[in-house]
Amino acid sequence: MTWTVDFERRLDARRMQGLLRRRITVDGPQSSRVQVDGRLYVSFCSNDYLGLANDRRLVSALQRAADRYGVGAGASHLITGHLAPHEDLEAALAEFLGAPKALVFSTGYMANLGVVNALSRRGDLLLEDRLNHASLIDAGLLARAQLRRYAHADCTEVRRLLSTASRGRTLILTDAVFSMDGDLAPLPELISLAAAHDARLIIDDAHGFGVLGDRGRGSLEQSAIPLVPPVIMMGTLGKALGTFGAFVAGEALLIETLIQEARTYIYTTAPPPALAAATCESLRIVREESWRRERLRAMVARFRRGAAELGLPIGESGTPIQPVIVGESKRAVAASRTLQSRGILVTAIRPPTVPPHSARLRVTFSATHTDEDVDRLLDGLAVALSECQA
Ligand SMILES: Cc1ncc(COP(=O)(O)O)c(C=O)c1O
Structure with missing residues (x-):
């Protein structure tokens, strides 16, 4: 098999399993708000937990x-x-x-x-x-x-x-x-x-x-x-x-x-x-600035309360990493796209990064998110999960 054929087969296999990864180009600094292709999103994807990357x-x-x-x-x-x-x-x-x-x-x-x-x-x-x-x-x-x-x-x-x-x-x-x-x-x-x-x-x-x-x-x-x-x-x-x-x-x-x-x-x-x-x-x-950690704790609590009320499939986590377990990769990608259409970025994480059938939306909070951001995320997740389950 030539190298070219090998590359094509591997990429095709990924595409068919919903495992092809795509990069987005963020035009501006890392923050709870990011600009992509001229549109502003609330982002729940970064590990900039304390909001210091652009301090x-x-x-x-x-x-x-x-x-x-x-x-x-x-x-x-x-x-x-x-x-x-x-x-x-x-x-x-x-x-x-x-x-x-x-x-x-x-x-x-x-x-x-x-x-x-x-x-x-x-x-x-x-x-x-x-x-x-x-x-x-x-x-x-x-x-x-x-x-x-x-x-x-x-x-x-x-x-x-x-x-x-x-x-x-x-x-x-x-x-x-x-x-x-x-x-x-x-x-x-x-x-x-x-x-x-x-x-x-x-x-x-x-x-x-x-x-x-x-x-x-x-x-x-x-x-x-x-x-x-x-x-x-x-x-x-x-x-x-x-x-x-x-x-x-x-x-x-x-x-x-x-x-x-x-x-x-x-x-x-x-x-x-x-x-x-x-x-x-x-x-x-x-x-x-311990207020940044306190802010994170308050936000995680708000998110978990809201998610429980909505019956969202969240994991057992008390940290700013809050996984919403979707199951199959294609559904996780579809849910992530629905959120994106509503101006919210949450990455779909798929195998092999996580075990098979446990694809998820990995929500991460930053001290610079607001309570309104959390509520908007919860609304978006409720819609995105019901649509991808349909
Ligand atoms: C648990 C864990 N360890 C190590 C790393 C690697 O750190 P770095 O990005 O500095 O290479 C990461 C993520 O990047 C991580 O999540």
Whole structure:
């Protein structure tokens, strides 16, 4: 089969299953209002939970740092690409989290790949929740250790798998807030299990950092769990923090090991220093403006109340990720289109991102949405779901 025929067949197969993905081009900054093809929409699609992606204070911090440090870092961290704003950001993150050290990576995807591969060897065991984010799954697939996936949040299965571990060491990997469902991992139980088996627990708090906990430190703060071994925390900066990048936080020896051995940290150009400076400003706002988290909580409560009254099929989530489970991909796409025709953007999420027959509308809230936006979304969902079921 020629390459061209292969490409055509694969794309045709996707089209027929309703799995072809389309990008929309947003003309303007990320916000709860976005402009697409000249039309303004209320968007419930971004991970800009605190509404900081276009905050003028971040823009100014970025501009000031670009004036001073230029645009590109020009080299990897271990050559000459580690600039003062990177160092400042790592210190600020560690201080904010109450952790000894933090290490900034270019993206969350790279952080997950880097930490899992640096910490595991042939003969080790990796245990992963089935609903983990693709970056954690890929990290496990790339590692030389044996990968076992357990049923979602099933600590009984984790216990059983831990008892099968032979000579090597074990890493347990979990999303802290599951990205397509919004529910929380059973962190206290996983920590006890990890501690009892001399394993380490890597939590990916991409969707909790900045959002959960009174001070926005994330899922650990929400559950009053200290960031000490066996926990290793990964957080991203492109979601609630409104900028770009990621970090791993933990004890000093762990971070030094990652600097020496995490390939996605070593063999890549350091992120633009001005971005690190903008993230420092964002961290200051996250700390000081707790009203953004309160606003999110109020909106989630309003949405869930309204959805229950309308009988909408929402998942069990108390976070700003609120999935509306539709089932078949084509119906999810149809419902998303109906919402779009009413000026509302909600992405249809389909397999393989979610399990078969669980396609959904993934609603995400931002602190900049209004109560009226939530009510308009609820009305739109009621119409869109009844039409796609008809
Ligand atoms: C749970 C989770 N982990 C990791 C990532 C990857 O982070 P990044 O976008 O910084 O690569 C994402 C989403 O992007 C995510 O949802």
